[in-house]
Amino acid sequence: MNDALQGFFNALGDPRLYFLLSCGLLGASLYWRKWFTKIGTGVALLAFAVVFFVWGLGDRDFFAIAMKPDNVPIAGMLVLVGFFTWLALRRAVINDELRARGEPTLEERAASQKVFVWPDLVYTELICLMLVGALLVVWSVYLKAPIEEPAAPAISPNPAKAPWYFLGLQEMLVYFDPWLAGVVFPSFIILGLQAIPYIDRNPKGNGYYTFTERPFAITSFLFGFLILWVSLVILGTFLRGPNWSFFGPFEYWNTNKLEPLINVNLSEIFWVYWLGKPLPQFWLVRELPGLLLLVGYFGVLPIILARTVLKKIYIEAGFARYQVTAFLLLMMALLPIKMLLRWAFNLKYLVQINEFFLNI
Amino acid sequence: MTNLLESIRTSQVWRSIFRHGPPVTTRNRTLAVLSNFFLHLHPVKLRRSGLRLSYTWCMGGITFFLFFVETITGLLLMFYYRPTAEYAFADIQALNAHVPLGIMREIHRWGAHAMVISVWLHMYRVFLTGSYKPPREFNWNVGVILLVLTLLLSFTGYLLPWDQLAIWAITVGSNMARATPVLGHEGPFAGNLTWDGVGLIHAGNDARFALISGRFVGEATLLRFYVLHCVGIPLVVAVLIAIHFWRVRKDGGISGPL
Numbered sequence: 212m213n214d215a216l217q218g219f220f221n222a223l224g225d226p227r228l229y230f231l232l233s234c235g236l237l238g239a240s241l242y243w244r245k246w247f248t249k250i251g252t253g254v255a256l257l258a259f260a261v262v263f264f265v266w267g268l269g270d271r272d273f274f275a276i277a278m279k280p281d282n283v284p285i286a287g288m289l290v291l292v293g294f295f296t297w298l299a300l301r302r303a304v305i306n307d308e309l310r311a312r313g314e315p316t317l318e319e320r321a322a323s324q325k326v327f328v329w330p331d332l333v334y335t336e337l338i339c340l341m342l343v344g345a346l347l348v349v350w351s352v353y354l355k356a357p358i359e360e361p362a363a364p365a366i367s368p369n370p371a372k373a374p375w376y377f378l379g380l381q382e383m384l385v386y387f388d389p390w391l392a393g394v395v396f397p398s399f400i401i402l403g404l405q406a407i408p409y410i411d412r413n414p415k416g417n418g419y420y421t422f423t424e425r426p427f428a429i430t431s432f433l434f435g436f437l438i439l440w441v442s443l444v445i446l447g448t449f450l451r452g453p454n455w456s457f458f459g460p461f462e463y464w465n466t467n468k469l470e471p472l473i474n475v476n477l478s479e480i481f482w483v484y485w486l487g488k489p490l491p492q493f494w495l496v497r498e499l500p501g502l503l504l505l506v507g508y509f510g511v512l513p514i515i516l517a518r519t520v521l522k523k524i525y526i527e528a529g530f531a532r533y534q535v536t537a538f539l540l541l542m543m544a545l546l547p548i549k550m551l552l553r554w555a556f557n558l559k560y561l562v563q564i565n566e567f568f569l570n571i
Numbered sequence: 572m573t574n575l576l577e578s579i580r581t582s583q584v585w586r587s588i589f590r591h592g593p594p595v596t597t598r599n600r601t602l603a604v605l606s607n608f609f610l611h612l613h614p615v616k617l618r619r620s621g622l623r624l625s626y627t628w629c630m631g632g633i634t635f636f637l638f639f640v641e642t643i644t645g646l647l648l649m650f651y652y653r654p655t656a657e658y659a660f661a662d663i664q665a666l667n668a669h670v671p672l673g674i675m676r677e678i679h680r681w682g683a684h685a686m687v688i689s690v691w692l693h694m695y696r697v698f699l700t701g702s703y704k705p706p707r708e709f710n711w712n713v714g715v716i717l718l719v720l721t722l723l724l725s726f727t728g729y730l731l732p733w734d735q736l737a738i739w740a741i742t743v744g745s746n747m748a749r750a751t752p753v754l755g756h757e758g759p760f761a762g763n764l765t766w767d768g769v770g771l772i773h774a775g776n777d778a779r780f781a782l783i784s785g786r787f788v789g790e791a792t793l794l795r796f797y798v799l800h801c802v803g804i805p806l807v808v809a810v811l812i813a814i815h816f817w818r819v820r821k822d823g824g825i826s827g828p829l
């Protein structure tokens with residue numbers, strides 16, 4: 212029974228299932244948000260997480276990875292992110308219902324009243340800080356900071372992992388070359404965050420929780436933050452072991468486990484498998500299918516979207532803003548798209564131009 | 572007892588510091604905030620909606636508190652730590668063994684993790700309440716820079732224990748810079764920049780070299796990260812936090828329904 216359950220969760224941890232399930236979970240929580248934000252649902256989810264964790268700790272391999280000192284805060288983060296997502300959505304659902312009935316939102320009710328900073332705010336702050344301070348001290352007394360062997364530049368550990376908050380980026384290395392995963396995508400994450408106030412021109416939802424008044428903005432952000440950032444950090448921390456191979460939560464980190472790489476390029480799929488020809492010599496011809504695909508993706512797709520699904524946004528935002536928004540969103544979508552292509556077709560590169568060391 | 576408190580309150584020393592009576596009247600509560608250097612960051616009054624923990628999650632305040640804790644504990648750690656390949660590791664070990672009540676390192680490390688988490692959650696809250704919308708666009712941007720700097724603070728600090736965990740995490744993290752387009756020696760187009768058949772961009776002058784001050788993570792990296800971690804980045808963060816708080820007030824206080 213125990214073994215079967217452990218096997219079940221090991222299977223769920225597989226990056227493909229894990230990613231698709233996370234997406235499904237997010238979609239379901241948003242779609243059935245009325246149900247998701249019920250107190251009972253929240254308590255049940257929390258109880259499940261606690262039971263799972265406590266039960267898991269009974270297993271040696273689970274314990275080893277979950278109780279690594281640097282990993283403990285990450286498990287805590289998972290609970291916090293879950294809780295605050297639930298809380299924000301709950302307030303959004305309540306506000307949206309109040310609005311629909313023409314009543315003031317939770318924030319509007321409280322906003323009409325003004326209170327003194329001393330004592331109300333000063334004491335709230337003080338209590339918060341004392342609680343956080345106490346938590347930090349208890350945590351520090353019971354959990355020692357790790358110290359490993361002295362630095363030895365000649366002996367590389369396996370796995371060699373970046374600091375935990377960059378593990379989402381390291382996970383992207385499975386699908387993209389370092390120039391994209393490590394340089395271009397992080398730059399666009401920062402630029403994209405900075406652009407948010409200037410591209411989201413929807414005046415609604417300023418200063419209160421809501422979902423129905425800005426569903427597109429919230430869904431995109433939740434996808435980026437919860438799925439592409441937080442869930443990949445979790446994946447990289449707990450489910451990636453030696454050689455960056457996948458290991459289920461109840462699996463021993465065996466350094467000999469190697470996943471075979473049998474990935475092929477789009478150029479090979481196109482020329483060799485589909486047309487039955489040898490690969491063209493000249494890079495421009497060889498990579499034409501991939502290049503055309505990218506031009507279509509970044510150049511033509513936004514125009515099609517502007518005329519169909521995103522028509523409303525295009526009209527609200529105007530040409531320049533819409534182009535920037537579309538570009539950033541498409542950039543973000545590149546990761547899940549490449550994941551799906553990898554899983555479905557073993558696709559390695561859409562474009563591989565060794566002449567310029569440029570692989571996409 | 573009350574008499575004692577009362578005589579302290581009316582003493583010349585007390586009254587030279589706090590120029591107002593006990594904060595129970597409207598006037599004195601106003602003065603309590605206005606005449607105090609640390610509290611005058613706040614307005615005198617605020618809307619109740621901005622006070623609710625279910626609204627702000629207090630994450631900005633917690634982030635600030637953690638930054639403060641990191642500064643204090645970091646300062647203490649600096650007394651015991653020398654950023655050289657010879658001493659760094661031993662100093663950290665000695666810290667655990669010899670310093671009384673030696674949880675300074677723990678507080679500093681766990682506080683850093685907590686700060687990364689709280690800054691993410693703060694951004695998350697600000698997004699979900701739409702608080703980046705006008706007039707707070709600029710302050711959101713100050714925040715994004717603070718987020719990046721918080722991660723860099725943590726990243727530079729990660730190297731300092733000089734153990735296997737440290738140097739390999741920084742190696743993996745900084746390896747990315749090798750692949751910077753044009754500027755990293757393994758990046759796209761970098762190999763195409765040649766002069767008389769010799770590559771212009773190589774491991775000895777590319778973006779990664781600039782970042783870690785060498786071809787691999789070594790003693791020069793340690794010193795560079797130490798200076799950035801203890802002086803450079805904290806200074807910038809402190810200034811930006813001041814601007815951030817000032818702008819919160821100038822933008823009309825904590826966001827709320829208009």
Ligand code: HEM
Nearest residue numbers: 627631632634635694702710711714715717718824825826
């Ligand atoms: C070192 C990092 C940071 C510190 C110490 C900090 C601190 C604070 C504090 C104390 C507030 C008052 C309201 C609250 O507590 O929620 C605040 C508000 C705000 N923060 Fe930050 N913050 C930081 C990073 C960020 C980041 C990463 C962002 C966004 C990307 C951001 C954007 C904002 C905005 C827009 C407000 C105004 C919110 C409102 O009026 O409701 N801050 N910050």
